[in-house]
Amino acid sequence: MTSKSENPPPYEDALHHPKYINSPHHLQNGSPLPPPPSYSPSPAVGPGLPGFWGQEGVYPQAGVLATVPTLSAGVSTSNPGDTDDFMNTQWESTSVRHGFIRKVYLILAAQLAVTFSVVAVFTFVDPVRLFVIKYPGIYWASFAVYFVVYCVLVCCKELRRRFPCNLVLLGVFTLALSYMCGAVSSYCQTKAVFIAMGITAVVCITVTIFCFQTKVDFTSCGGFLSIAGILLVIIGIVTAVVLSYRYVPWLHMLYAAIGALVYTLFLVYNTQLLIGKGELAISPEEYVYGALSLYSDVIQVFLFILQASGAD
Structure with a gap:
């Protein structure tokens, strides 16, 4: 168990009061660390999710991640060789069907x-x-x-x-x-x-x-x-x-x-x-x-x- 005095200071106090400058959260090899970035409101990504425009001081919800769509056939866009192989296979299959x-x-x-x-x-x-x-x-x-x-x-x-x-x-x-x-x-x-x-x-x-x-x-x-x-x-x-x-x-x-x-x-x-x-x-x-x-x-x-x- 830890006492209340050993708990890290609140975010607002650590940002505005220099008395916490020597706290272990702000020291790394004797040099002060830069303050953590401020949180700004983000646009809404869906109904009921936090972070839409108009709310102040809302932190992003953990676990809400953005995804990048890939090819519908399951070929990763990061590997152009796989895409070329897939297109060649499709072309060969179509050619065989037309010949048939x-x-x-x-x-x-x-x-x-x-x-x-x-x-x-x-x-x-x-x-x-x-x-x-x-x-x-x-x-x-x-x-x-x-x-x-x-x-x-x-x-x-x-x-x-x-x-x-x-x-x-x-x-x-x-x-x-x-x-x-x-x-x-x-x-x-x-x-x-x-x-x-x-x-x-x-x-x-x-x-x-x-x-x-x-x-x-x-x-x-x-x-x-x-x-x-x-x-x-x-x-x-x-x-x-x-x-x-x-x-x-x-x-x-x-x-x-x-x-x-x-x-x-x-x-x-x-x-x-x-x-x-x-x-x-x-x-x-x-x-x-x-x-x-x-x-x-x-x-x-x-x-x-x-x-x-x-x-x-």
């Missing part, structure tokens, strides 16, 4: 060129058109090939990345789905086929521009799209049963419109996965899967619109 997008759209363009060339042959060449109508079993065989190859490419990740097996399977898948589109087009009027092609092209261009410009994240809606796909299958089964008894003849157009809308949403979802701006993204190594998903969505939109356009 170009590769996917080049594959998609080749697939669509093959598909619509086959559709044109099945639409304008009458012998081919009559052959498909006469032997519908070939259509179901192409559907089986399409389904099997699609399941293999979706489920087997290593096979998708192994060149040239991935491109061979993708070519088989494209030919099978192209034959399916051609077979369906053989049952439709030429005018309906052209209308479906035009509407599909407009939908795809609009969706692509929308996905590159919007800030809305559709990649978090995978559960909703799965439920929509299941409901579409159920509606299709009900529609097939009802139409077999020739009830509600306009029901197939309603089903086609719903299907086109659902697969347009799938196209938005897969395009944003490709771009990589949302919560989820496709790996740059999965260019086969990216082209496969976009191609399937575009073809399904075309088939549903073709169904809604009318048949012979």
Whole structure:
């Protein structure tokens, strides 16, 4: 314990009375120390904090410190080398993503060129058109090939990345789905086929521009799209049963419109996965899967619109 006389003098007395000049707080090696700096009012840094303008003799509160903001990515501004490395990494990542997008759209363009060339042959060449109508079993065989190859490419990740097996399977898948589109087009009027092609092209261009410009994240809606796909299958089964008894003849157009809308949403979802701006993204190594998903969505939109356009 210390007595009251041993306590250091108050601040005001030490500042104005020289009798305390010999106190241990003012001597250092026999020479007087300069008086402590006077405290001046400081501007307010927030409501309820001391030191705002207008108060006299208010000391700054201990623990209230000012902070200097740094880069949002966590790179310290005191080390410019880290900043350069971070910017280089971001640039390389963006370059890889852009190269991946170009590769996917080049594959998609080749697939669509093959598909619509086959559709044109099945639409304008009458012998081919009559052959498909006469032997519908070939259509179901192409559907089986399409389904099997699609399941293999979706489920087997290593096979998708192994060149040239991935491109061979993708070519088989494209030919099978192209034959399916051609077979369906053989049952439709030429005018309906052209209308479906035009509407599909407009939908795809609009969706692509929308996905590159919007800030809305559709990649978090995978559960909703799965439920929509299941409901579409159920509606299709009900529609097939009802139409077999020739009830509600306009029901197939309603089903086609719903299907086109659902697969347009799938196209938005897969395009944003490709771009990589949302919560989820496709790996740059999965260019086969990216082209496969976009191609399937575009073809399904075309088939549903073709169904809604009318048949012979």
